[in-house]
Amino acid sequence: MAPALDRIRVGSAPDSWGVWFPDDPRQVPWERFLDEVAEAGYSWIELGPYGYLPTDPARLADELAERDLKVSAGTVFTGLHRGPAVWESTWEHVGRVAALTRAMGARHLVVIPSFWRDDRTAEILEPPELTAEQWAHLTKGMERLGHEVKESYGLDIVVHPHADTHIDTEAHVERFLDSTDSGLVNLCLDTGHYAYCGGDSVKLIETYGERIGYLHLKQVDPRVLAEVVADGVPFGPAVQRGVMCEPPAGVPDLEPVLVAAQRLGVELFAIVEQDMYPCEPDRPLPIAIRTRRFLRSCGA
Template sequence: MSPVPQPPVSPLSRIRVGSAPDSWGVWFPEDPLQVPWRRFLDEVARAGYEWIELGPYGYLPTDPRRLAEETARRGLKVSAGTVFTGLHRGPAVWEDTWRQVARVASLAQASGAGHLVVIPAFWRDDKTGEVLEDRELTAAQWHDLARQTERLAHEVRERYGLRVVVHPHADTHVAGEADVARLLDATDPDLVSLCLDTGHYAYCGGDSVKLIETYGDRVGYLHLKQVDPAVLARVRADDLPFGPAVARGVMCEPPTGVPALEPVLAAAQDLGVDLFAIVEQDMYPCPPERPLPVAARTRSFLRSCGA
């Protein structure tokens, strides 16, 4: 019997796939457990990616000319820079926050990127689990978070031409469905967009497809990763902080975890706008030989989805 012909995979023409230092186990500017930056650039290109993020400031070269030379000769382009902020702490933190943001935004702009990924501060230490502040924000802190995020987005757009996308993240005050809805409802859609990280959102109990369908006009960027449900259940039972959870393998290689990425990508494509979908395979720390095969298999999987 002849095999039944399969319909061709619809190309996700609006989705631009990339990867990031995070997928090579890079969380810090310098760390003996991380691969050197040249190896990351060599291997991310070998794995079949065209776009990258800057990662933690200082990991890749911070001289724009040198960075441009290193990326160009490997056929790579930069999609975004990333910053951590504690904007819920009020105007008193603005100056320190802006100094950190400006250096990353300046390098991102010089590298041709169009986005700045903004991650809220952790409420507990992501390694030790030490509680740094209350898990829940007060009404006043939510007000400060919304207003200062708008201010940051305005200043970054005006000075550097970058679009701010806020990244809900485990062990921060913007994590699950209720937090995301509250922030989006409290901020100007013209200024504040969302970086939907499928892994973090699932980690915190959210449904990525539902979020795209509900707040599609606010989704400006994607991070692709998956969660191992069995490991996540143990992480929740033990109330582990995010760092030890990653070391335990809570974030797993696609397509073995949740959420399924095919419907997420299809929902994103249906928005009718161009979106970056950057693979972030959290696995710090990891052996230096592990990232490349995982990254290559993930790129092949995403191609099979049409991306």
């Protein structure tokens, strides 16, 4: 019998319904997402791209209450390695998302670094490696963000290592963690992105357990990943090739990840995010139901 993972709070996100943008005709309407995520057996969700779900707090609260759903986090995108010049525009974006996140009773803000190559065209926008000065801007900027978000909104930021960003590989993630204050900045470990970039999620949890503040659960298809790496495919087209697959078909094995997280002795959200943009509207719900059943078999 699987161990009881009673400290792990499982949820899902718009991403698992093929939602990457606030408004896109290829995405399911937000009402359908809410209906289906509840039908699949989840009680926690993320807000997804700001503007996809209603941004009026009273209306969103009513829609969630109708379906017995709660919000675990909001998500923001940042380019803080570019230095103080981007702070004002970053804070404007963060403030909108953080205010709605707080209004929904959530306590976390997932922070995703900007991409170094275009997610669709593969155009190289910036070098994939940061200079020492850019690393300093990134780490100090994230610490400032963590402080300001906590002071202004009472939320904790969790930084999300992500393919095709400057926080991706094991070396980059460890450098980032070693260079930031755990009182201000912790990690959203996305098991799929970390595997995509060659990292070992269980090892990271066991080594930097005190810095793991949040989990995203997804898996990578190793065969597709090998093709993607060999062909130099950017993340968006890689998703269209099916690089992120339905568990338990891929890597990493999620049960050892969840067991390692349970051993940390703290309550953690574990939010399913199976990247599927774009996808047919009838595809997500059956996958979500099977994934929830699989996670229950792991004890979560």
